[in-house]
Amino acid sequence: MNPAFTQGVIAPAARTLYVGGQLGADSTGKLLDGIEAQTTQAMRNVLTVLAAAGTGPQHVVKLDIYLVDGVDAQVRYAASRSVWGDHHTAITVVSTAGHARQVHL
Numbered sequence: 001m002n003p004a005f006t007q008g009v010i011a012p013a014a015r016t017l018y019v020g021g022q023l024g025a026d027s028t029g030k031l032l033d034g035i036e037a038q039t040t041q042a043m044r045n046v047l048t049v050l051a052a053a054g055t056g057p058q059h060v061v062k063l064d065i066y067l068v069d070g071v072d073a074q075v076r077y078a079a080s081r082s083v084w085g086d087h088h089t090a091i092t093v094v095s096t097a098g099h100a101r102q103v104h105l
Contacts, residue, residue, distance in 0.1 A: 019049045021066075035071055039079035047083065057087040065093045 022045040024038020025031045032041050046063075050056050065080070067073060073093065 017050070017053050017055065019046055022046050022049070035075050036079045039076045040083055043080050043083035057084055057089070060087065060089050062090045062092070065091060067093060067095050068098055069095055 022042045023031070024041040025045075026041060032038050047057065050060070065076070067076060
């Protein structure tokens with residue numbers, strides 16, 4: 001078991017918000033440089049969507065994170081946690097050959 005992440009979460013019956021894929025681009029659409037900056041911005045973007053819906057990370061039951069092959073997952077975890085905090089969320093990490101736009105890490 002990984003103490004940093006919850007292995008399973010029971011979601012109470014309520015409204016469900018599905019957040020689309022968030023990239024490491026700021027509000028102007030500018031893609032930030034590097035995996036740490038892109039990850040931090042992507043997680044901030046998720047928080048922005050949650051806030052707009054009147055909720056926050058404490059109500060998120062699952063995150064799916066897609067990494068391009070060769071990206072240091074530990075750097076990404078640290079950057080994610082710096083924004084997400086200590087909210088225990090079930091997480092699935094998938095390694096991919098690439099994303100639709102090759103500049104996204």
